[in-house]
Amino acid sequence: MDGPLLSVLLLLLLGALSLRGQGPGPGGPSEEPGKEEVPEEDGILVLSHRTLGRALQEHPALLVEFYAPWCGHCKALAPEYIKAAALLAAESAKTRLAKVDGPSEPELTKEFAVTEYPTLKFFRNGNRTDPEEYTGPREAEGIAEWLRRRVGSSTTRLEDEEGAQALIDAHDVVVIGFFQDLQDEDVATFLALAQDALDMTFGLTDRPQLFQKFGLTKDTVVLFKKFDEGRADFPVDEELGLDQGDLSRFLLTHSMHLVTEFNSQTSPKIFAARILNHLLLFINQTLAPHQELLAGFREAAPPFRGQVLFVVVDVSANNNHVLQYFGLRAEEAPTLRFINMETTKKYKPEDRGPVTAAWVTTFCHSVLSGKVKPYLLSQEVPPDWDQHPVKTLVGKNFEQVAFDETKNVFIKFYAPWCTHCKEMAPTWEALAEKYRDHEDIIIAELDATANELEGFPVHGFPTLKYFPAGQGRKVIEYKSARDLETFSKFLDNGGKLPEEEPAEEPSAPFPDTLANSTVDLKEEL
Structure with a gap:
């Protein structure tokens, strides 16, 4: 074959390859699938379904965050994740952090069973089929240390x-x-x-x-x-x-001190200790007489190690949220409170004795043996509790209103910090206004973080319960759509919806749950 003809054939062959995306022409990728260059952002690899394989081949230890751009928890993690990447980059080129935009990469979220954001998975030695779920800290040094102990020696x-x-x-x-x-x-x-x-x-x-x-x-x-x-x-x-x-x-x-002072640094360890019973001494650390009480408190602690966690709360520090949770005022210090973290039941001494080792020991034994009854928080009844379309209930007037045999009472149990409660508030007001002139219907609300009701545990916010008129103390939990039309059908139909009405989606996720008021307690305390 002569030279000119051979040249033409070669040009045609190269053109065909370029059109098929397999050559160096502008119409196709410069590498085979899986060999695309992996981009970086703030020292973090930005992965897609095309580049994950290459990243796994190049990095023996790879921690991948699946995130969503709209996710608040992802945004909170982002600066710590960047710091962790910098820490590891200074130590080793083998261990890398990466991220995947989950909503934009449905193939990867399905492959790795990602159902929430952020989800982090650790890949080792290029193994794509069995990554380890990351359950470690969400701050930079903790992330880096978690990886160090998996890549290197932990001892x-x-x-x-x-x-x-x-x-x-x-x-x-x-x-x-x-x-x-x-x-x-x-x-x-x-x-x-x-x-x-x-x-x-x-x-x-x-x-x-x-x-x-x-x-x-x-x-x-x-x-x-x-x-x-x-x-x-x-x-x-x-x-x-x-x-x-x-x-x-x-x-x-x-590994914990017999007596731990509560603050932002110690609170994670207090809750991680998995000791269900906590005894809290509330004192004002700026007052010498209060500081002297610590000796007796410490003296009482050793026999209860592993059973009761002894905690000191300084009322002169930024601990108002703790006081509020226990229904205390700073002026009431020094005083003791006991709480079981599983049941969230709270206990207080029946007498206000001096805080000595003997008094503390007696109080602990009395609670553990069931001799002291738990107390329930309640706000005072507002003078105008029934003067607005939405009636205000507290622990002290709940029984008489909810179980009034002549009224149908629809109650919203809410938390002041709950975003879903805030979003629903205008609809609840509109509902109360609509039924304002119905003498047998009451629309009410109760702050379940400041008022505790025996026999009515609230595990999510908002929780809606309907108390129909009549005898028998009946209670119906409302689990359908939270709009004015559906609420109205529910009330007009005597506390139930026509069968064709669609059921509501599952209860609101974190943080609007009181399986989180202990989670809320953990976060706030």
Whole structure:
């Protein structure tokens, strides 16, 4: 074949390839699918279904955030995520942070079963099929430390007394696993826990001289601390082995001070301790007589470790939200309150005695043994509670209004901070105005964060309940659409909707739930 003809054929072939997107021409990508360059934004890889494969190949450790541009929690995470990326970039080129715009990448959200935002998944060694769910902190150093402990070692191997003592001296809380055989499965359990206990430093040893130095004769996990009793031992059960859940609870309990002062730094750990009973001493730290009460409070704490968490709340600090939750005024300090975090039941001393170790101990035992009854919060009844279309209910007038046998009472249980409640407020006002002249119908509302009702737990906001006239104390929970037309049909039909009416979507998500007033309590406290 002569030269000119061969040249023409080559040009035609190149043109065809370019049109099919497989050549270097402007009509197609410069690389094969999966080989597209991965863009970056603030040091974070920006991924799509075309570039995820390449990112997994190039980075042995990859944490991917699936986010939505409109998501408030995603926006709150963004600056911390950027800081974490910078921290890791300074340490290693192998560990990277990435993000995926979930709504714009439905293929990826479906592949990785993303149902909420933000969702973070950790990919290791290019494995696309089984990423680990990220359940760690949402602040920069915590994110970076979580990744460090998965990519590197979560523990320090201790070979001699000098190394062990140096580790103990360098940190407030150190956990050392003493195992005679480092190949034992209990060691794997210990290492797995160390990956996630980010606020503690871990060591590991099998050296006989270290067993001897610390007075041990069998496998034991020891927590060393620079406060309270200084040390706590957790022997490994010789028959059952090391239980990760039991060890985790032990470490959380014993890594905390016997008495913890409540503030923004300590509150996450207070709730993470998973101790359901909390005893709170409210004092004014600016007053010397109040400070003197701490001695008796601390003296009472040791026998209750693991059962009751002792907490000090300074009423002179920025803790008004805590006072409000317990229905207290700063002037009432010093005083005690006891709360069970699972039931949210609150208790107060029956007598106002001096805060001594004996008095604190007696109060604790009385609550735990059921001798003290819980108290319920209630606001005072407003003088004009019934002067507006929407009647105002509180704990003290709820019974007489809700169970009035001559009235049909429709009540909105709300939280002042609830966005869904705020959005529904105009409709609720319009409903009350519409039925203002109906003597047998009352439209009312009750702030469920400031008024507690026995037998009527409220788990989501807004919660709507209908109390029909007549005997029997009947209660109907309203679960349909929250618009004026549907509300009216419900009332006109005697507290039920025609069967063809569509059911409402599931209850409002976080944060408008009181399975969150303890979540709300955790966030605010």
